[in-house]
Amino acid sequence: MKLYSSSCGIELDFSNACAGRIGYAGGITEDDLNSVRQKAQAAHSAVEKVRAEGTLGFLKLPYTDPKLVQEIKHLAADIERNYSDFVVLGIGGSALGNIAVHSALNHPFYNNVPGESHPRLFVLDNVDPEYISAVMDMLPLEKTCFNVITKSGTTAETMSQFLLFRQLIIDRLGYDAFKKQVVATTDPSSGVLRKIANDEGLRTLPIPPDVGGRFSVLTAVGLLSAAVTGINISDLLEGARLMDEECRKPEMTENPAVMNAVVQYIMDTIKMRPMAVMMPYVQSLRDFADWFRQLLAESIGKKFDRDGNVVHVGTTPIKALGATDQHSQIQLYMEGPEDKFITFLGVKKYRTDLTIPAAYTEIEKLSFLANKTFSRLIHAEQQATSEALANNGRPNCTITLDEISAKSIGALLYLFEYQIAIAGELYNINAFDQPGVEEGKILTYQKMTC
């Protein structure tokens, strides 16, 4: 079955996940769908109920106050005028969305392609001293704007980086430069970074308190770096708004987010396929898969359900890239254990194309390439991989964008966020916390203080 949203330009094709196509071991039947239909409807009602109550922040982001959007655009324009480099200090949800949107919509070699007029972008999402030092090698300090992003202000990695660059700027350029060159994106009223920003008089942007890190790409967290690098953030939000329309549809089979959540849920819990591979056949979506990895893993990987039962649920997200990983992972996906469900991401029309010239056409193994386009080759490879898997009973589905644009990327981000909210209901777990990382934080603190 297929589901197409013409407003978003996004198609979901579940044909290769159906029992009629791939057999009963891996394929979904009408009975499977019917067995979760009620649960899915309840899940949708539950999410829409929370929307009505106004307590789930990400649902409001498509309708972000235009004044805030304007404020972000003005700040971005100011940064663009005054700086050659823009550095995001953030990790996890304060980095992955920024990187995903940037990769999808800007030049693959954005930071050094001739003719790029916007500030270079570095997203410093680790505390490896070699890596931080390398970023420092790249920066003309007086021409660099730093965007420190953490809602609480207690993220050790991000705040360490902030302390480092703060001191560096003060030492080399003076205290006023620090105030000018650092923008803080944080909770509007509470938390450590908010206090620091207020005390120091830094420019700030808000992260809504009811939006968790992994759902924050469409807040100022993701929008400022996007705007600084020339992406139309109004289009991103417009795409999310259009997808939100789709996500409001109560009928499961008409709602792409619910349908995708249901299929993933059946694959994990009925078809016993605990691994969810996301495999774009679009180089520019490679980091999108990393963004989704966090969204799925942190939201659904949980020990307790909402009734306090120990359940240890969670699909494991796996990133792959077509056609590249045909030469790395497909052997395993074809012949290994039947424990995966693969989602291909494709695009109907690449933003550019090239033709393979004819040469050595007397060699049969090369002649079939002559005068074909690269887009035909990669499309053929994507379809061939999907079909070969289906022929071997390996379930997969394909999400195809008409084109890669700020609008379609906004829609795609929102599709998966809504899907994960639904998945939380299906698994009956809290999709919006992450209690499992606390122990590591406590142990880190102990090791740093004794």
Place this chain on the structure above:
Amino acid sequence: MKLYSSSCGIELDFSNACAGRIGYAGGITEDDLNSVRQKAQAAHSAVEKVRAEGTLGFLKLPYTDPKLVQEIKHLAADIERNYSDFVVLGIGGSALGNIAVHSALNHPFYNNVPGESHPRLFVLDNVDPEYISAVMDMLPLEKTCFNVITKSGTTAETMSQFLLFRQLIIDRLGYDAFKKQVVATTDPSSGVLRKIANDEGLRTLPIPPDVGGRFSVLTAVGLLSAAVTGINISDLLEGARLMDEECRKPEMTENPAVMNAVVQYIMDTIKMRPMAVMMPYVQSLRDFADWFRQLLAESIGKKFDRDGNVVHVGTTPIKALGATDQHSQIQLYMEGPEDKFITFLGVKKYRTDLTIPAAYTEIEKLSFLANKTFSRLIHAEQQATSEALANNGRPNCTITLDEISAKSIGALLYLFEYQIAIAGELYNINAFDQPGVEEGKILTYQKMTC
């Protein structure tokens, strides 16, 4: 238990995989080890027997003819003198090793860090037209050397790129430029690319016929791009040679490759943990995990065992990065299903370090960072994550390099190659073929020709 090779500077620590530490559900007992001891000894004997027969090429690579090493160095020096850019046209085993070695040993922003004197490196490992076009945007064609790498010469992705750049050079710079600017790395005597190279008079380097793509990083496949970017390839091979000494040891508990293979095998087949996460806490090893992904997935993911039984075996490799993915995957690894075994990669001494300056020390959540180094922070995070997982019965092990150097990277690459050869024996499958990708190739061909 721990295993340290002082010659290689590599330690394997299996403490957090032992039942005594983490309990019986996820932990290995003496009985578990004894149950595979005989099999492991037989596996080692089998690999050493093939070594004696001289038919398994990767085992000979640490002892590569110094004349060939000199030839590669001379060619690299010539390229360095004459070109500003070096482009690898290759995919899978003809790209992943190149990228892994480059990331591990060169500057993280090698291609545009001020002061880098070696040619820039691009590894073109996909056929996405947007991506190829983007690489073209970057290249001053007349100053670019192309290294086309495919043993057979029938890899569609690589040969398409070759045809594209061949025509581009001929059209813009003439036929002689094409002959000068393209180096072919391929089978020494047979195959399509060998024939083309001979007919055209291209410069060539050999890929030994008995070395498969995913084991080829220490052949000319990986060595030329390494040498061009300034890496000491003799040190890489020396590291592999030192590790080979360790791998010859017949006693399982003294042999790091056998021991690692045994632990992974027990985790998959006895402890029922089919996912193998590799999580470096060293930013520069992030692409090493991708290289290992191919090695493990293609080698061990198999439908048939060597007796023709349908077995559908294969551990699924998963890449993560510390500390970054603490904010993405650790929630799932801590609380989700008990289906993973995690290998941390660490380093004792980072090549550089930085101190976190003291500021806002009245804020308790920040004061613990003051005047600590970033290496202490990331070390603390790595240990904390490993301990927290162990405290929750989640098995993991840690491989620690004394330092990141060409020697230690050579040793690490070889460690995993030998380990996978042993794993093939333990699973009783052919670790050196990839029959599962044929169907996709045939379907691609059909879609390209009708």
